[in-house]
Amino acid sequence: MNYESIWLVLLFPILGFLIQALLGTKIEKALGRKVLGAIAVLPIVLSFGVGLAITLGLKEAAAGPVTIGDWINAGGLSIPFEFVVDPLSMTMVLIITGVGALIHLYATGYMNEDKEYARFFTYMNLFIASMLLLVLGANLVLLYVGWEGVGLCSYLLIGFWYKDLANAKAANKAFIVNRIGDWGLSLGLMLIVALLLTSQPNLAGGRYLSYDTMLPALKAALTSHPDMATAIALLLFVGAAGKSAQFPLYIWLPDAMAGPTPVSALIHAATMVTSGVVLLNRMHIVFEMSAVASAVVCVIGAFTALFAALIAFGQTDIKKVLAYSTVSQLGFMFIACGSGAYWAGMFHVTTHAFFKALLFLGAGAVIHAMAHNQDMRNYGNLRKYLPITFWTMVIGTLAICAVGIPGVFGFAGFYSKEAILGGALANSHAQINGIQLGQIAGWVGLGVAALTSIYMTRLTCLTFLGKEERWRAIPALAADNHDDHAAEGDDHDAHHELDANHTPHEVPVSMWLPLVVLAILSIGGGFALANGNAFEHWLYPNPLPVLGTVSTEPTGIPLAIYSMIAALGGIALGLAFYLKGLPKNQGFDESSWISLRRAERDQFGFDNALTVASVEGGGDIARGLWQWIDEGLIDGIVEGFGTVSGGIGQLMKRWQTGYIRLYALMMLLGFVTLIGYFAFAIERGVH
Amino acid sequence: MNGVPLAAYIALGLFMFTTGVVGVIVRKSPIVIFMCIELMLNSVNLTFLAFARYQMAGFNKTPENIQHSMMAGQMMVIFVMAVAAAEVAVGLGIIMAIFRLRDNVDIDEMNLLRG
Numbered sequence: 001m002n003y004e005s006i007w008l009v010l011l012f013p014i015l016g017f018l019i020q021a022l023l024g025t026k027i028e029k030a031l032g033r034k035v036l037g038a039i040a041v042l043p044i045v046l047s048f049g050v051g052l053a054i055t056l057g058l059k060e061a062a063a064g065p066v067t068i069g070d071w072i073n074a075g076g077l078s079i080p081f082e083f084v085v086d087p088l089s090m091t092m093v094l095i096i097t098g099v100g101a102l103i104h105l106y107a108t109g110y111m112n113e114d115k116e117y118a119r120f121f122t123y124m125n126l127f128i129a130s131m132l133l134l135v136l137g138a139n140l141v142l143l144y145v146g147w148e149g150v151g152l153c154s155y156l157l158i159g160f161w162y163k164d165l166a167n168a169k170a171a172n173k174a175f176i177v178n179r180i181g182d183w184g185l186s187l188g189l190m191l192i193v194a195l196l197l198t199s200q201p202n203l204a205g206g207r208y209l210s211y212d213t214m215l216p217a218l219k220a221a222l223t224s225h226p227d228m229a230t231a232i233a234l235l236l237f238v239g240a241a242g243k244s245a246q247f248p249l250y251i252w253l254p255d256a257m258a259g260p261t262p263v264s265a266l267i268h269a270a271t272m273v274t275s276g277v278v279l280l281n282r283m284h285i286v287f288e289m290s291a292v293a294s295a296v297v298c299v300i301g302a303f304t305a306l307f308a309a310l311i312a313f314g315q316t317d318i319k320k321v322l323a324y325s326t327v328s329q330l331g332f333m334f335i336a337c338g339s340g341a342y343w344a345g346m347f348h349v350t351t352h353a354f355f356k357a358l359l360f361l362g363a364g365a366v367i368h369a370m371a372h373n374q375d376m377r378n379y380g381n382l383r384k385y386l387p388i389t390f391w392t393m394v395i396g397t398l399a400i401c402a403v404g405i406p407g408v409f410g411f412a413g414f415y416s417k418e419a420i421l422g423g424a425l426a427n428s429h430a431q432i433n434g435i436q437l438g439q440i441a442g443w444v445g446l447g448v449a450a451l452t453s454i455y456m457t458r459l460t461c462l463t464f465l466g467k468e469e470r471w472r473a474i475p476a477l478a479a480d481n482h483d484d485h486a487a488e489g490d491d492h493d494a495h496h497e498l499d500a501n502h503t504p505h506e507v508p509v510s511m512w513l514p515l516v517v518l519a520i521l522s523i524g525g526g527f528a529l530a531n532g533n534a535f536e537h538w539l540y541p542n543p544l545p546v547l548g549t550v551s552t553e554p555t556g557i558p559l560a561i562y563s564m565i566a567a568l569g570g571i572a573l574g575l576a577f578y579l580k581g582l583p584k585n586q587g588f589d590e591s592s593w594i595s596l597r598r599a600e601r602d603q604f605g606f607d608n609a610l611t612v613a614s615v616e617g618g619g620d621i622a623r624g625l626w627q628w629i630d631e632g633l634i635d636g637i638v639e640g641f642g643t644v645s646g647g648i649g650q651l652m653k654r655w656q657t658g659y660i661r662l663y664a665l666m667m668l669l670g671f672v673t674l675i676g677y678f679a680f681a682i683e684r685g686v687h
Numbered sequence: 688m689n690g691v692p693l694a695a696y697i698a699l700g701l702f703m704f705t706t707g708v709v710g711v712i713v714r715k716s717p718i719v720i721f722m723c724i725e726l727m728l729n730s731v732n733l734t735f736l737a738f739a740r741y742q743m744a745g746f747n748k749t750p751e752n753i754q755h756s757m758m759a760g761q762m763m764v765i766f767v768m769a770v771a772a773a774e775v776a777v778g779l780g781i782i783m784a785i786f787r788l789r790d791n792v793d794i795d796e797m798n799l800l801r802g
Contacts, residue, residue, distance in 0.1 A: 658798025665712050 003058060003085040004066050008050045009093055010083075010136060013129035016043030020125055024118025033117055037108030037510075040121035044104050044128055048097035055090045065138035065212055072141070077193065078206035084138035087539045088281055091346060092135035092274075095353045099270045100128050102514035106361050107262035109510035110368060114260075120160060124266070127153035131271050135278055139210040140189050143279070147185065147243065150272045151178045157267060158259040167258040174252035181242010181249055185279075188235030195221050195228055215285050219545055222289045233286045233293030236279060237300075244276025246334060247304040250327045251607050257319040261364030264319060269326050269356035274349040277330075280337040281346055287337065288546035294338045294430040295437040301334025302441035302448075307604075309451040313458070314593075314600025317374045318363045321459050325400065326356055328448060332420050335445050338430045339438035340550045341423025343536045348420055350535075351412035351526050355399035358518035362393040365511055366463060369504035370471060376462040377582055378471050383464040385504045388512045390464045392519040397460050399522040401453040401567045406560035412526035414567075419530075421445050422552035422559055429547055446559075446566055453570020458578050466581035471504070696737035703730035715794050717782050721775065728771045732764045 019027075019039060028036045065082040072079040083089075104124060111120050130149025137143045152175075159171030189209065196208045199221040207213045222229040240246070245253040256268050267273070280287060280297070287294050308327035315321045329352050336345035367374055369386055383390040395411070402417040404410015410418075424430075424442030431437055506512065529535040536552075543549045553559075577583065585592050590601070602608065703726050710723030739760025742748060786792050 656801055658801030660794050660797065661712050661715075668708055668712065 003054050005050065006054060006066050006083045006085050006136065007068060009047045009054070009097070010129060010132050012043035012047045012050070013125045013132065016040060017122060017125040017129055020118055020122040024122060028118055033108075033112065036117060036121070040125060041101060041104045041108065043125060044097055044101040047128070047132070048094070048101050051090065051093040051097050054085065055094060058085065058087070058090060065210060073206075076197065076201070076206045077208055079139055079141045079209060080207065081142070082138040082210065083136045084211055085136075087541075088278070088346065089135050091350060091539065092278055093132060095274075095350060096128060096131050096135065096271050099353050099357045099518070100131075100266060102517055103262050103266045103270070103357060103361065106265075106364070106511050106514040107260070109508045110262050110364055111260060116160075120157075120260070123153055123156045123160070124262075127157065127267065127272075131275070134275055138212070139207065140192070140214070141209055143282070144182075144185065144189065147182065147239075147275065150267070150275065151175065151182065151243075154178070154256065154267050154272055157263040158256045160259055160263065164258075170252075170255040170258040174256050177249050177252040178242050181239045181276075184235045184238025184242065185240075188232050188239060191228070191232050191235060192218065195225065195232070199224065211282060215283075219285050219289070222286065226289065229286055229289035230293045233283075233290045234296065236283055236286065237293060237297055240276030240279045240334075241300065242276075243279075244273050244330050244334070245304075245327050246276070246300050246330065247307055248606070248610065250304060250308065251603075251610060253327055254320055254323040254603075257317070257323050261319065261360060261367060264323070265357045265360030265364065268323065269360050270353040273326060273330055274333070274353070277333045277337060277345045277349050280334075281342045284337075284342045285545055288340065288429075288544060291429060292432055294340065295432045295435075296338070297334050298338030298424065298430040298438045298441040301331045301338055302444040303331070304328070305331025305335065305448040306444055306451075309448045309455065311600050311603050312455045313451075314597050314602070316376050316601075318366065318376050318379075318459065318463065319360070319374055321376070321455060322356070322359055322363055325359075325452065325456065326352075328452065329356065329400070331448070332417065332445055335424050335438075335441045336420040338441065339424040339427045340429040340544070340547045341419060341427065341552050342544075342550075343539045344416065344419035344423045344552060346539055347529065347535050348413075348416035350529065351399070351416040351522075354412050354518055354521040354525050355396045358392060358396040358515060358522050359400065361511070361515055361518065362389050362396060365389040365507040365515065366393075368507055368511070373471070376459065377586075377588055379463040380466045380468045380470040380581060381464070382504065386464075386506050388506060388515060392512075392515040393460060393464065395519040395522050397456045399526075400456055401571055402449055402563060403567045403571070404526075404564070406564065409527055412522045412524075414563075415526035415530035417445075417449060418560065418563060419536075419552045421449070421563060422554055423550060425557055425559060426551045426554035427547075429550075442554075446562055449563055450566035450570040453567050454574045454577075457571050457574025461574065461578035462582060465579060468581045470582065693737055693741040696733060700730040700734040700737070703727070703733065717778075717792050717794050720794065721778055721782075725771060725775070728767055732767055735760045735763050735767075 016039065020036075024036060027039065065080075065084050067080050067082040069081050070078075071081040104121070107120070107124065111117060114120065127150060130146050130153055132146070134143055134146025134150060137146055155171045155175040158174050159168050161167050162171070192214070193208050196203060196214065196217055200217045203217055204213050208217075222232075242249045253268055253273065257264055259267075287297065305328045308324045308331065312321050312324035312328065315324060329348065333345040333348045333352070336342070336348065365386065366379065366382060366389060369382070369389075370379065399411040399413045402411070402413040404414030404418075406418075421442050424438050424445060427438055428436055429438060430441070585594065586597070590598065593601070599605070707723040707725075707727030707730065710726065711720050714720055714723065739757045742753060742756060782792055785797065789796070
């Protein structure tokens, strides 16, 4: 298919969104949920088909942007509505629509008991459309539109069960934290325009923000202004950190688990959170020009990876563990982008989309089977009841643990993590004053890989293995630790309750089919893509403009052996701790936990401190402004004028006695005085 | 021309004017105040006429100029009388209206504009 039909990819989800939004409830009433669900999945599948056809027809020579029409023409700045078709955008299109279609399919089953089926798929289709616009837009403004769009949809979907205050709060938190990132992105955007308008005033057609004209111009401009590279790169990174949940802006992502599980899988694992990595790949020229900003990216990425991996140990909610593992894996992607191995970041985005979507959907299947209880301490021995979920989850776990035999075969995560750690250790791009922060980040990443194996094994063991069937012990599931589904209350189906005699069931076919597909991708995806560096050559056919060829094979370090030890050692440790079931000191009595685990549970107090500082501190500042500046200063000035005028009036009114005769007397006196003055003046003038 | 000097006219005018002013200030009855105002206006009229009759010094006394200045003084008097008549009509109307409203025309009680 010709690449100029790329607009079809965007059109289908938008049509789906409109159908769901305008006719959704009518279709549901007239034709039933199955039809509505099919209508929701269909546009994504069609988009995937078109995307696949275009990708297969993509030639080596980069195609120019596909311009649909004019959009903004202001002064010398021109921003057309245009799409970019290149390996980077098509990779993302395939991930978004491919994984998105599977998740939509899954959601038709998962959301089957929810009252507001149409509203859910309205948001989901709109989300896919926004995300496609983000990756397909051929200029930064269109990217920004998509960026805001996914932020909005994320808000809507996290707060989908909005009747529960906690969900509404989580949605607000996500939106507000994302706004901080958007602030950075918009500033970076403006800085780019300002820089190019002054240094390259006659850019072709005024398209200062379109990638094809901007990136070469930016390289020329940044060569003469190296400081600007750091400023722009850091601002863009603030934006990327907001969307991609990097420290300290990661706090929204774990809370975002309040949304339905397919949303967690779609937004908070596979697509939206990777948009920061996409941005860094698009704008890699800026990061190549600035070693300092790259080092910051590396350090933040490594710290986030470590921090989130540690927190994951303190979580008992199955979705929260996965959420922190997402944050941690995103940290890996940023390590890659910081060290210059941009393609490795994208590679991890791709493989991560496979296995993290799989893990989330598997977790969703477990939650579904366990009547929306999300606490892993209540699980155990579920492999007997959920065999498909179990085996696919095991594959996902092996993929995220990066298990593989170097040179032979590995699960998906193995190849991408190798590329990331290799890229970090082999390059010296990310450095400040000669300190090789990128390589340090690489070593930290290796340690985090081991931690990842341990906590993922913990999750699998607590959920599926062991002899104890702890869920039998819970009589009727209490309201706490419930999925927020219960907030729907009235329409909460009775069969959903679970008791000692009622065993969990394997999920319906619409839910396990995506699991199986994703499991196959998690097994073979990495192997197929990494084959002879095929992915790297496809994504970056030419050497990078500044860094040239970026090696991902460090010399003198047997990285493959190290990471194999990290992965397998981590799994072994995890099995040793958790194979027997829930350890005594990790049970429901949280006061018996060791203090480190309690600290991890509370995110080392970071979220709390930030909330206290921002919410309460912000409240104090606002109150101070209100009481001192607004009520004190401004009202004081305004009311002061009134008081002074009033006082003058009080004094003046004594003259207004109402006695006409007095007025007459006054007039007389004034008149006499005037006459006297003139007489005096004339007298003086004469002499 | 005959006997009565200009100073006598001016002295009479001054006396009438002073009487009027004092009357306006000290009396409480609006009718009397009106009469006093009339007195003041008429004193001014008298002065106009006197000055018209006795030409001022430093004045080019051609017969034409004398004619004109006499005319001007007398015209001014006509104007003043016309305005005074109109003013009386309005003023008496106001006084009638106030009397109907309050049964009392004491000038000191009309103090609605007091601050």
